[in-house]
Amino acid sequence: MLKFLKQVSDYTKETVQAAKYIGQGLAVTFDHMQRRPVTVQYPYEKLIPSERFRGRIHFEFDKCISCEVCVRVCPINLPVVDWEFNAETKKKKLNHYSIDFGVCIFCGNCVEYCPTNCLSMTEEYELSTYDRHELNYDSVALGRLPYKVTEDPMVTPLREFAYLPKGVFEPHDLPAGSQRAGLRPEEIVETEK
Ligand code: SF4
């Protein structure tokens, strides 16, 4: 009799424990039903990079004065500024400029300190290649206008989930004209007035 009662007691305990674990599992499931989705159907859908995203550097050859400030402020002296002195004009003449994105850490120092603003960070992040030497961009490659997720007709741009307005769970319902994830600098200034 005692053995039977112990068996019933053990069975009841296990049943209660199993119900508890099922409840815990369902709690996680229900919790995730309240969260925003994290799946992006890349490459058909792409997230719009945030305002201050540091992607591939854009270079404007005509603006460069070959001062080499970008080289000095770079943690690894990466930009290669190939110039010669023009005796006639008594000015430096830029021949070639290159940055190797296989080595660059995208810190943005060169962009920050360039006195003529000929460098800028773009939102381009798809730089993968089969050969790392192809990441050494010359002035022509650096001068190419950046790829923009929002301007590619083949791609559905998605606003980063963290930037969706409160209560919005569906990034596909991006309002018309929403180009970026965050507010533009002038909009931030407006909100502070
Ligand atoms: S800091 Fe700017 S202007 Fe000076 S060499 Fe570098 S890219 Fe050219």
Ligand code: SF4
């Ligand atoms: S982003 Fe940073 S690491 Fe890359 S070239 Fe500029 S200063 Fe150097």
